[in-house]
Amino acid sequence: MRIVGIADASADLARQRAEAAGLTAMGLDELLASEAQLILNLTPPQVHHEIGLKVLHAGKHFFTEKPLAATFAQGQELVALAREKGLRVGCAPDTFLGAAGQALRALIDAGTVGEVRHGTAQFMNHGPDHWHPNPAFFYQPGGGPLHDVGVYYLTHLVNHFGPVVRLRSTSHITHARRRVPFGPCEGQVLPVAVPTHVVTQLEFASGPQIVLTSSFDVWTHGHAPMELYGDDGTLQGADPNQFGGTVRHNRQTGDWVRAPGGRPYTTNSRGIGLIDMARALQEGRPHRCSAEMALHVLEVMDLALASGRDDGRPVTPSTTCERPAPLEGRLS
Ligand SMILES: NC(=O)c1ccc[n+]([C@@H]2O[C@H](COP(=O)([O-])OP(=O)(O)OC[C@H]3O[C@@H](n4cnc5c(N)ncnc54)[C@H](O)[C@@H]3O)[C@@H](O)[C@H]2O)c1
Structure with missing residues (x-):
């Protein structure tokens, strides 16, 4: 792969990044008109849809940061347009391709603890308020603990067990406004439009029932990130x-x-999902961070919030997806 250029809504930021990384800064229209075949989108979730439509209409493949879009309806439109145009959409997270995610998947697939029946997954911290330079978007639709970080847990679970067939949630906007306690935006008051504590009970088509907690309201905790309980033992x-x-x-x-x-x-390898998609295009095989999986995960997250608004009513996703192929070695 060769990087053709880098663009940002702020020309100054694009120039700074380009200088630091030895790349060519471009305007977005210039990038869309360039020879690039695939565009990597690193904008906030609220503009993934807008940028994705532009990229696909420009005839280029699209790999985006998570979540696929701010809403399921937007995600559906992106995936439908890509299908119509014969283009690919890929989506982060790609961490399930890492050593730990693949090791856990291998243990599950080998039946190491027998049939997995139940489990827990816990993402809980105090949000990005005190470290992110621009934390407001994390509290608007498309943000929140589930869409921002729960998405990693959910994507790993779908990689391990396949699609979700039923779910229910409880959720809270614990504080309608958050005052940034310290860090670069200290004192800033952030309006909160999305639940900041979401507990979701997930039922997978392959059987397991797993409770996922996603929270920006917890300073610290002592739970394992993921535990899976089988007939013959436990996976952590x-x-x-x-x-x-x-x-x-x-x-x-x-x-x-x-x-x-x-x-x-084993270490920070963000980008391997993009490399896998580029290789898949060359080799004519499915890419692992697939549009179908990202759309399914986005629908599950949107339904989790809908169920939370509706007293925990059980809901059924309309989408499904295949489990990505395991990754045995390095992507060359
Ligand atoms: N910050 C993290 O640690 C982190 C980690 C993993 C994934 N992500 C994901 O990466 C994405 C970006 O997050 P971030 O923290 O880098 O945000 P950020 O606000 O630091 O950077 C986003 C950039 O997008 C640019 N931008 C906004 N609208 C644009 C538009 N319409 N056209 C062109 N450029 C536009 C902004 O100018 C900014 O430079 C999000 O989807 C987030 O979920 C962030």
Whole structure:
């Protein structure tokens, strides 16, 4: 792959990044008219739809940061347009391609703890208020703990178990306004338009029932990021927002056993989903961070919030997806 250029709504920012990385700064229209075949979109979720439509109308493949779009309806429009034009859409997160995600998937697929029946996944922190230079968008539709970070957990779970067939949630906007406590935006008051604590019970087509908690209201906690309970033992996964980490299992009353090492992508490898999509285009095979999986995950997240608004009413997604192929070695 060769990077053709970099664009931003702010020409100054594009120039700064281009200078720092030895790239060519362009206007967005210039980039869309360039020889680039694939555009990587790193804008906030609220503009993913707008940028995606422009990219696809320009006849280019589109790989976007998560979530696919701010709403399921927007995501559907993007995927439908890509299909119509014979173009590909790919979407972060790609962390499930990391060493820890793939090690856990291999243990599940090998039946290491028997049939997995239940599980818990926990993303809980105090939000991006005190470290992000522009935290307001995290509290608008398309943001919030579920769409911003729960999306990593959900994508890992879909990679492990396939599509969700039923779910229900409780959710709260714990504080209607948040005052940034410290950091670059100290004192700024952020209006909150999305739930900041969401508990979702997920039922997967392949059987497991898993409770996912996504919160921006918790300073610290002591839970494992992911635990899966099987007929013969327990699997413990690493943080789905990272590529590496400890994965272990036990059988019945036995001791914990660490998953074997040696897998690639143990450290920050953001971008391997994009590389996999470029390789897939060249090799004529499906890419792993697929449009179908991202659209399914987006629908599940939107339905989780809808269920939360409706006293936890059970809901059924209309979309489904295939599990991505496992990744055994390095992407060349
Ligand atoms: N910050 C993180 O740690 C992180 C990690 C993983 C994923 N993400 C995802 O990356 C995306 C961006 O997050 P961020 O933290 O980098 O945001 P950011 O606000 O720091 O950067 C977004 C950039 O997009 C530009 N932009 C906004 N609207 C635009 C438009 N219409 N056309 C062209 N450029 C436009 C802005 O000028 C800005 O430079 C989000 O989807 C987020 O979920 C962020």
